[in-house]
Amino acid sequence: MDLPLWLLILALLPLGGLAYTAWLIVGAVLAHRTVRLSDPVAGELTVVAVSSPSSGPGRVSFVLDGVVRGAGFAPTAVKREGRIDRGRWPWPGTVLDVEVERGDPARFNINWPAAGVDGAEAARRLAEEMRRGEA
Structure with missing residues (x-):
């Protein structure tokens, strides 16, 4: 709330x-914090590396490296820092929905409400991508 x-x-x-x-x-x-986007396009962020969650309940700090991809721009390596609810912690291989600035893919917003991260689901999706040769 x-x-x-x-x-x-x-x-x-x-x-x-x-x-x-x-x-x-x-x-x-x-x-x-959100980034103002003048020409946003839907995309995905695949988490490649992420810091370890700090101890304690509630919101915790994170630093993640990943790759954003979507229509109209080349896959781009990115870094993001911030704070999130511990229950939404992204692990390597997690794919998050993002809104990306078409002309500058390093500028993006993560759709955290849709990021109910589930480790088993993330592993299943990554395995599917690997089988299709996408990962």
Whole structure:
């Protein structure tokens, strides 16, 4: 459930003062960062490598390397950093839906709500791609 920013500020202010509240807000904004795309095209991001998840529940930091591909541009190696819910953690071989800037494929947004990552499903999809000679 996403709370309006003003409500979040109001709720957190008494907990640790203005500096603590500002720190939490900056983290929340960076975690939900999206890139403005002027000519978006649907694509896929295949995760090649990803950092280990940090300990603790909830949202955790990640750094991933992968390849984006889609109609109208060549497959492109990319890197992405951010924060996600632990339950959506991408593993190498995971294929994520993305929206990509056609003229600059390094600019993209991951469709995290659709990324209910399931290790068994990711392995099945990768095996299918390998059998077809796509991976």
